Amino acid sequence: MPQSAIGGFAGVSNVSVFADIPAGATILDLGCGSGLDSLIAAQRVGPRGRVVGVDFSEAMLVRAVSSLRTLGQANLIFLRSSAEKLPIADARVGHALVNGIFNLNPYRAEIFGELARVVKPGGSVFGAELVLRAPLPENARAGADNWFS
Ligand SMILES: C[S@@+](CC[C@H](N)C(=O)[O-])C[C@H]1O[C@@H](n2cnc3c(N)ncnc32)[C@H](O)[C@@H]1O
Numbered sequence: 001m002p003q004s005a006i007g008g009f010a011g012v013s014n015v016s017v018f019a020d021i022p023a024g025a026t027i028l029d030l031g032c033g034s035g036l037d038s039l040i041a042a043q044r045v046g047p048r049g050r051v052v053g054v055d056f057s058e059a060m061l062v063r064a065v066s067s068l069r070t071l072g073q074a075n076l077i078f079l080r081s082s083a084e085k086l087p088i089a090d091a092r093v094g095h096a097l098v099n100g101i102f103n104l105n106p107y108r109a110e111i112f113g114e115l116a117r118v119v120k121p122g123g124s125v126f127g128a129e130l131v132l133r134a135p136l137p138e139n140a141r142a143g144a145d146n147w148f149s
Contacts, residue, residue, distance in 0.1 A: 005063065012130055019097060028096040029097045052088065096115055
């Protein structure tokens with residue numbers, strides 16, 4: 001995988017490695033970031049499959065597109081969109097990957113709603129998230145300025 005994808009990886013687990021991703025499937029990588037899971041999924045679905053990586057951060061998508069150009073994966077596209085309102089038709093996706101979007105996001109119900117809308121009946125959502133078992137102390141709370149500090 002290109003350094004632009006590896007260096008920008010900010011996920012919680014190796015979702016695209018552990019998920020059951022059949023050849024020929026249509027995959028959504030929601031909150032794709034710099035695109036590592038999308039790139040791995042695109043290799044796993046093969047030429048008859050298709051992967052769509054979605055993120056609202058232009059900076060992340062610049063990295064993702066740069067990696068895509070390096071690998072030349074023709075079955076993968078990246079879209080800039082909010083996860084709460086996806087530009088994807090109903091029941092268009094076979095399986096979705098979600099690697100660390102919910103723990104950052106106050107609009108979880110809306111995002112789950114969009115996943116339920118775009119994933120086909122009988123499809124799957126594979127996710128990895130950080131889960132707090134107790135509230136964070138005030139001095140450990142993060143904002144947009146110190147996400148990964
Ligand atoms: C922790 S990073 C994980 C990125 C990627 N999944 C990975 O494994 O490297 C979370 C990503 O979700 C994106 N994100 C967070 N909330 C979002 C939303 N409401 N709509 C679209 N993208 C969102 C962020 O821009 C960021 O790229």
